[in-house]
Amino acid sequence: MVAQAVRATREALLSVLDQVMDPEVPVLSVRELGIVRDVEVDPAGNVTVTVTPTYSGCPAIRVIEQDIVAALEQAGYPGARVRTTYAPAWTTDWIAPEAKAKLKAYGIAPPGRAESGELVQLFRRRATAQCPYCDSYETELRSEFGSTACKSVCWCRACRQPFEEFKAI
């Protein structure tokens, strides 16, 4: 009985977290991005959400934690605790195809497959990103560093526009 009730609550909690959007990529939820790793409810009803940061220095992680606690409180689960884990390390491979389609529709080229590669590997080897505006692959990487830690800056030679790409890590 207790286990069943807890499971039901867990489902409800996860659906609340589906509504918490990433502050910097507001078309994806914190679950779709893989930031939320787990939700636990103890028999006394205390909620613990386990999160992992995307990048070590991502300034959005504090806001995300506050947003999670606030959303749960609004849904009737006050006092949730947020716990941080670093293992396994966050990877863009956790972003599902449907979520990648949302990124593209938003104007951000979705990440390719993360490659571990050599320790020192100059000049990124993987294929160029597809332009989210005109779908061309005639694009070039301008800088691996963009407006946020998770994005690179590319240029589309076909439609002659800059665009951002979600970095694969």
Add this chain to the structure above:
Amino acid sequence: MSGPAAPPSVVPAPAVPTNALVEYLLRLGDDRLVLGHRVSEWCGHGPILEEDIALSNVSLDLLGQATMLLRLAGDAEGRGRDEDALAYFREVVEFRNCQLVELPKGDFAFTIARQFLFDVYAVVMLDALTGSIHGELAAIAAKSLKEAKYHVRHSGEWMLRLGDGTDESHRRVQKAIDDLWRFTGELFAPDDVDRAMQAAGIGPDLAALRPTWESLVRDVVSRATLTIPNDLPRVASTRGGRTGSHTEYLGHMLAEMQIIARSHPGASW
């Protein structure tokens, strides 16, 4: 089931002196805190917009890594100091970063050469630390390694552009390597702390990492048509940044970095 009670399932903490572990984590954390601050000095001053953004991003990653490592150091110390207390309320002699990272940022060539030497050290060291028996340290290393790999791609590609670029860029980056080389000895000079960590399975054999580092560095340096100075790096051993002996530059940097937190202790913003 009968028989003796099962042993406790909790894995005991590694049997090393706590202060050696704290020292070790401070070294790793302080390298990134100090270098992160130095790189942040380029924010708004980058030679081109893309580089301003790139260096600011690198700085942010390094400060994030420092946060994780210093938090772990504070936990290991057990005196209630968190990462902010360690960053803002220690004196210069208490910092454990290598001297390489505290030198002023210099010109763009100097910054890139320093980043490159450190970034290769970082990937080699972090890669080794992913095998640490200290689970939290191994997790932080695995996460940081992903970032260090694109950091070294950034600095390494710039080494090629500057070294194999114009006479002026070649001259400047060669001078930077010449000036920086002697500070690399400290990176691979193990002392009692390193040996204790190695014996406990927490850290790698530091001296054994040096050949890997040096061959990776030499490969890029030669492709960049640059040369490594012939003089052997000075081995700092007990007189380097790892034991709190710093160049005159660190104190000035800390004064700037710490003044807000010290003027308004406990403030939040």
